[in-house]
Amino acid sequence: MEFDTVIHNGTLVTMDARMRIIPSGWIGIRNGCIGAIESVAPPAGVPQSVDAAGGIVMPGLVNTHTHLPMTLFRGLADDLPLAEWLNDHIFPAEARFIRPDTVRWGTLLACAEMLLSGTTCCCGGYFLENEVARAVSETGMRAVLAQGVIDFPAPGVPDPKKNIDHAEAYAKHWLSESPRIIPSIFCHAPYTCSDATLKAAKAAADEMGLLFQVHVAETRQERERSIKEKGLSPVAHLDSLGLLDRRTLMAHCVWVDDRDIAIAGDRGCAVVHCPESNMKLASGIAPVPAMRAARIPVGLGTDGCASNNDLDLFGEMATAAKLHKAASGDPTVLGALDVLKMGTIDGARAIGLYDSIGSLEIGKQADVVVLDTRTPHLTPMYHPESHIVYAAGGRDVRHVFVSGQPLVQDRRLLTMDIRKIMDRVNNIAQEIRKPWI
Secondary structure, three states: OOOOEEEEEEEEEOOOOOOOEEEEEEEEEEOOEEEEEEOOOOOOOOOEEEEOOOOEEEEOEEEEEEOHHHHHHOOOOOOOOHHHHHHHHHHHHHHHHOOHHHHHHHHHHHHHHHHHOOEEEEEEEEOOHHHHHHHHHHHOOEEEEEEEEOOOOEOOEOOHHHHHHHHHHHHHHHOOOOOOEEEEEEEOOOOOOOHHHHHHHHHHHHHOOOOEEEEEOOOHHHHHHHHHHHOOOHHHHHHHOOOOOOOEEEEEOOOOOHHHHHHHHHHOOEEEEOHHHHHHOOOOOOOHHHHHHOOOOEEEOOOOHHHOOOOOHHHHHHHHHHHHHHHHOOOOOOOHHHHHHHHOHHHHHHOOOOOOOOOOOOOOEOOEEEEOOOOHHHOOOOOHHHHHHHHOOHHHEEEEEEOOEEEEEOOEEOOOOHHHHHHHHHHHHHHHHHHHO
């Protein structure tokens, strides 16, 4: 087979069904897909040959929950409980400053940060999502992008009665617009969307075969309010509405009990764990080991930059692994390989892309990251999966490919002018700063 690109001289961490690790291996890429994974000498005469220089070659990371334009609000309102942070700061800031131009530049900044730190696919939602999708498409990144739905006036949808119509129009447009952009519909939460809105949004997503996303049980207060008003936990309430199935992605699920976990496992829906955001907002610790034991697909998400405050999924993996050990008192809980699965193949499964990304396997899309291990903090290396989770960071990413297309080369972005993007975002920040700080 002739290849467009060969990546060689690296340790391949495949994340395939056998969790193979291939020292001194190579992968061949043809027409955007992986065509070979070998340990023998690579072929000569390939148009593009990339020397991994003894580093780690791995699948691109999958950030399964984020809000891209919220890079604009990084550090704007820190050290606050979620309700105050959201209602007194974020919602008002969004109402005042979120518009097509700000969404575009905030999204481009998020994509730059993610690509430079090894994330090749993200999933999430926001307002003015057409602008988000256009910006992401320009970068070459892969994404599942949802139009946000909420029962209040929102940027781009001043009349909440039209929120579902707007989401449907967005999704239908992007179904055929770009092979790397997959549309979705995202209801903000059961406490900001009525039962009628939740059901209508899920029905619209189902009609188009799309992922339905929703924030669920992020705080103790949310759970207590749901039980008081509905007589059911947030998960049980969504289940009573018929919203939980294999095309439902629930973000957070911090305050869930054994019954909630059983429901989610029975329905086949997926969950996103956002440990750093949940820690920073003091929301709590999601029972991820119990969810994984129930065979619920659990991915990792950074959440938005306003509540994290970065988009480095390497850091998220390290936090997840250590947090659950400390919380449980068991050092064997969520080992390095478990967390690496959450950041790659399990994340792909959670957002419905298991067959195309998340592992280095023949026939899958060539979403590939090369880590430079020629650094003191990555020397020596006994177990690559341990290095990835406990020692590596986004700063160690050297090359990034999406569908075989190089997007980062020797730590340099190829599809974006990062200085221009940062300058534009800084100008927007000056506008935000005047009335806010």
